[in-house]
Amino acid sequence: MREYRVAVVGAGIGRMHAEAFTALPGRFKVQAICDLDAERGGKVAREFGVGEVVTDFASLLGRADIDIIDVCTPPATHLPLARQALAAGKHVVCEKPLVASLADVDDLAAAARAARGTLMPIFQYRFSNGILKLKRLVDAGVTGPLHMATVETAWKRLGAYYAVPWRGKWATELGGCLTGHAIHAHDMLCWIAGPVASVFARTATRVNPIEVEDTAAASLRMASGALATLSVTLNSAVEISRLRLCFHNLTAESALEPYNPGTEPWTFSAMAPEIGHKIEAALAGHEAEPERFTGQFKRYHRALETGGPLPVTLDDARASLELLSALYHSARSGQAVDLPIAPGHPVYRGWTPSP
Ligand SMILES: NC(=O)c1ccc[n+]([C@@H]2O[C@H](COP(=O)([O-])OP(=O)(O)OC[C@H]3O[C@@H](n4cnc5c(N)ncnc54)[C@H](O)[C@@H]3O)[C@@H](O)[C@H]2O)c1
Structure with missing residues (x-):
């Protein structure tokens, strides 16, 4: 070795x-x-x-x-x-x-x-044992298709955090809570649920005196046809991250650890008793691994x-940047944005506003 x-x-x-x-x-x-x-x-x-x-x-x-x-x-x-x-x-x-x-x-x-x-x-949030169990259930065909997912990133980032000069600015941070914080939970969603087909988003700067957004809400249609909602704030008194995914055969709920929602315990609630047995059988081979980085x-x-x-590829990072491009373009235009975003699209060369 x-x-x-x-x-x-x-x-x-x-x-x-x-x-x-x-x-x-x-x-x-x-x-x-x-x-x-x-x-x-x-x-x-x-x-x-x-x-x-x-x-x-x-x-x-x-x-x-x-x-x-x-x-x-x-x-x-x-x-x-x-x-x-x-x-x-x-x-x-x-x-x-x-x-x-x-x-x-x-x-x-x-x-x-x-x-x-x-x-x-x-994208270290993928490598925790709860979400790895869900990935195993999806890959084994136990979950059936996803119908609806809810993804929440409710963190707290106030004054002192923005004392660092690069933060809070388009030119140096490249974005706010979507780019810097919720990017992890959104990557987890796409890793499990596949590519995004269409996005409608609203963003706001409500919490801090910064250029970039610290509040966001979005509605997604995945390529599979499933729907998802994203909600993000940097002003939550109790910090949590949460993913709740309603598949045809089971509902998966994450841990609430803000910086490690992929960790255990995740709950997998079966729609019928025989699904419960399939869940048990599929998870029997899961071996706990070190988490995060x-x-x-x-x-x-x-x-x-x-x-x-590689465990995270350039395509994975590209998918997260494509989602960001669509979210910002939708928030600015007030229109739904369909993916993929091709070269020549107004947001292909970047979402940050020109100085
Ligand atoms: N994966 C995660 O969970 C996670 C968490 C926090 C930050 N980040 C990312 O990590 C990056 C850094 O964030 P941070 O919070 O650590 O910022 P930071 O400001 O706390 O630290 C960045 C450090 O980089 C140094 N630096 C800057 N330019 C340099 C250069 N050219 N050569 C050598 N050193 C240089 C600075 O002096 C500073 O000490 C960002 O992209 C951020 O989004 C990821």
Whole structure:
């Protein structure tokens, strides 16, 4: 088994990436922490026994002792950093939202196809044991078709959160609660329920004095014909994330953990007793795995070793960016927006308003 050496770039959420890589010794070793702020980088390096802190991203590119560059910097920086790392022959991991538009993700996908290394976007919420059980039930045909899903992201993000200069602005955060927060629950929905066919959305900025939205409601028609509602606020006194999916044969309800709704317990309520037996039989083979970042990185290692599909693909990130494009375009135009969004569509080159 090969051990891949990682440079984690950005010591905010990058701290949790470093923690997860460190939890997989023999598979990964964090070789360096890179942050413009040496003190912040140093703190994370000390916590996880990482020997080196650098402040210059470019200095990582030519190094033979770094296999993976893990981009955990603010959203608007993802595209240039990921491109440079791919061009340098590195494997790249990159935080959400991957980039600012469908045009950008298509460019990045072309760069990744031409590169020696792979590019894996982050969607760690998929890799928790409750939602993995639901995925197993869907794949085994136990759930039957989905009819209706309700997805709630009710978090709390007030003043201090927006003290960081890149947050709250279109140019640097690329969006608000849809782009930065609910993107995870919406990815979980699409992972389970398949592609979105049509969107109607309303957004508002009600909670914070910011440019981007902090409140959103949307109605979706999935390609399967199922309907879904999305609701998002950053002003919930009690923070929860919740997915409730009414399939033909069972109703699945998630945990309420705001930052890990995929974790157990999920409930699977059968429409009839014989479905209950099928649920039990299908879940008998489920083996609990590490969750969230550690769960994604463990599967990532397997994919690197075998050349198999990455646990989160560029197509997955593209689907989330296409949904965002449609949501923002609908909210601005007051019209329903149908997917797919083709090159030439007014929102293909980005949803952020021109400055
Ligand atoms: N997957 C998740 O659950 C999750 C959670 C939080 C944030 N994020 C994403 O992670 C990214 C970072 O968010 P954050 O909350 O950690 O932000 P942050 O501001 O707390 O940290 C970002 C760090 O990146 C550093 N940085 C910026 N540009 C750099 C460069 N060119 N080279 C080296 N370092 C650089 C900054 O100095 C800062 O310390 C965003 O894209 C965000 O959406 C994901």
